[in-house]
Amino acid sequence: MNSDPSRDTSGGEWWRDAVVYNIYPRSWRDTNGDGHGDLSGVVERLDHLAWLGVDAIWLNPIMPSPNRDWGYDIADYTAVHPDLGTLADLDLLVEAAGQRRIRLVLDLVPSHTSDEHPWFRAARSDRGSPFREYYVWRTPGTDGAPPNNWLGYFGQPAWTLDERTGEYYLHTFLPQQPKLNWWSSRVAEEFERILRFWFDRGISGMRIDALQTLVHDRTLRPNPAAGDRDTPLERRLGQRFLRSGAQPETHGFIRGWRRIADSYTPPRLLFGETWVPSVDDLAPYYGDGSDELGLAWNLPFLGCDFTARSLRAVVERTVAALPPSAWPAWAMSTHDGEGRAATRWCHGDPAAARCALLLLLTLRGTPILYYGDEIGMTDAVDTPGSGRRDTAETAAPRDRSRTPMQWAPGPGAGFTSSPRPWLPVPGADAPTVVEQRAAPGSVLSFCRDLITIRRRHHELVSGAMRFVPAPEGVLAWERGDGDFLAVVNLGPAPAVVTRDTADGEVLIGTDRHRDHQTLTDQVSLAPYEGLLIRLTRRPAADSDRSRESGRAS
Structure with missing residues (x-):
């Protein structure tokens, strides 16, 4: 068994400083030509992630499964699916990632098993x-x-x-996914053993699937009708999942897992998929900020409109609702029904994709990139006969955001040599890593350079954050003690943010021609343009002008 490579890096709650990169393993890189991505493919492409600046990889399920729900119906909690490799391959991945100072987080599904378990x-x-x-x-x-x-x-x-x-x-999902009974002490004991099995093997954390469904109402009282504040799915189905999940006893189990996670050096991450309608419902999963989850999935942020008003409201509400010592997580794309930000938010526009990345990577909290976010990868078009694999009845086909990673132009997109990949590869006009690495103005170059800047300046990682006034359609926020200003114009018209207390230098712009520009009292922005600015305070005598609407200070 390999030693834990994360012991060679800094201790404490390491995820607070991390950029996390989410990989759907079947779609990352196929090394044996069977059309499915595999763990050896993750090893093969680790240098891409190290070059990008990633600190941790979160893998969607790798455990044996009949794939009725593509890995979320687990048949063995302490093994690897043969399509993806072996435990020895996983050990090699942990070791190879550790050599690059990259941690590995796995997906765990404690709410239900496969009916073949x-x-x-x-x-x-x-x-x-x-x-x-x-x-x-x-x-x-x-x-x-x-x-x-x-x-x-x-x-x-x-x-x-x-x-x-x-x-x-x-069963909370498919009939082939029978729900586990967490009222049984034997189930709890099994999962304590499972957590220790993986943590002892060098895994640095677990993303815990469908956490809100863990514990059901013991007396099986009926679910009430859905209301206006419930999730879109609950409103669509007409039922609030109040009794079939979301029971207060869930928190006792999380606290027990946290004690296990904290018994390791450095601590292991517990990252919960908390599929709840509001950040007020999300906050309790952090406990007091240190005794339950380390990170929690923020569905309200993922699901909000790509507008300054909507994003600011969700971020401010998140910060206000979480316990003072809790740490937020931000994701803009997902393997689930919400899909990719480059489609949902940006409609395929690379300029908008750069704005989304600027937002994600400069908010206070842990950013979670979904594979392909760094090249502006969009959802696939679901067409008849395209080889759909997802059989679940969801509002949006989940296959569209699980298609193979776009590494290079040509057949197979650098993903596979097989003529029959498990999901269709993108068309000839799709963005690729190879092409964008050679283009200084690409989404990929912007993402990598922004991560590099983030790593250099601790204020952009752990510093304070506050929104500042800005014109309609513009989002503006300071990091640190007024050390940095990020501005993003998400409106259809040019905008000007006016300041009278600081000058600044553009560290990076979504239009790279603006890098290193010196700015004084006005920051002009084209539609879907963003800037990260390092501020220099003026002497008080130079700051005597009063500004009208749009003033940010």
């Missing part, structure tokens, strides 16, 4: 099986009806009748 196979073999308590079973009503009105996240009833044993079992 040995636990469930044993549970459904006999009502007297000791594994029966690992899952949630109920006898049918007098009319054969399910126990209550609960729906799953894919819109189907949350109960399936097991003909073999004559009882319903609960």
Whole structure:
């Protein structure tokens, strides 16, 4: 077993300083020509991530699975899917990443298993099986009806009748994903063992899937109707998932996991997928800021409009709602239904994509890049006969944001030599790493240079942050003690931000021709243009002019 490479880097809550890079392993790099990405492909492309400036990699599920939900239906929690490699390959990845000072975070799915997991196979073999308590079973009503009105996240009833044993079992997602019963102490003990297995192997943290579904209401009370403040999915299905999840006992389990994570040196990260409608619902998953999650998924930020008003409101509400010692996480793209920011926010416009990256990488908190964000990779177009793999009934096909990484022009896009990749590769006009590395004005060059600047200036990582006044459509915020100013024009018209207390130098602009410009009292911005400015305070005698609307000070 390999030693933990993260022990050679700085201790403490390392994720506060990190840029995290999310990889969907099947779509990253295929090294054996079978059309599926693999762990050897992650090793092969580590130098790209080191060059980019990434501090940690988060891999979507790598554990054995029949792939009814593409890895989120786990059949073995302490092994690697054969399509992706072996435990030895994972050990090699941990070691190779550690040599580049890059940590590795895995996806863990504690809410449910695959129906092919040995636990469930044993549970459904006999009502007297000791594994029966690992899952949630109920006898049918007098009319054969399910126990209550609960729906799953894919819109189907949350109960399936097991003909073999004559009882319903609960599932929050597909019927092939039976829900684990966290009211059983044996389930909790299993996952403590699973966490230690991976942490002992050198894994630096876990992203915990569907955390809000972990614990269900023990008495199976019905879910209420959805209201205006609930998630879009809940409103679409007409039901708020109040009793089928989101129970207060969840926090006790998180605190137990945190004690395990903190027993390692350096501490292991717990990053929760907290799929909740508001940051007020998100904040409790941090506990007191140090005893539950280290990072939590911010769905309200991911789902907001790409406008100055919407983004500022979500960021300010997040900062206000979280405990003082908690640390926010920011992501703009995802492997799930929300898809890629370059499509959802930027509509394929590289200038807008650079603005989105400037926002993501200069907010106070941990930025999470999804593979391809650094080149402005867009969602694929879902067309008939395109080889769709995602069979779940979701509002938007998830395949569109899981297509192969675009490494180079040509057949296979540098992803695979197979004529049949697991998902279609992009067309000839898609952006690629090879082309953008050679272009100083590209999205990739901008992303890499911005990460480099972020790393050089601790104020951009751990410094204070506050929004400052700006014209309509413009977002402006200071980092540190007024040391840096970031401005982004997300409106359709040119804008001017006026200042009377500081001059500055442009450290980086989304239009690279503006790099190193000296600015005085006015910052002019074209539509979808952003600047990161290092400020120099003027003497008080030079700051005697009063400004009208649009004044930022």
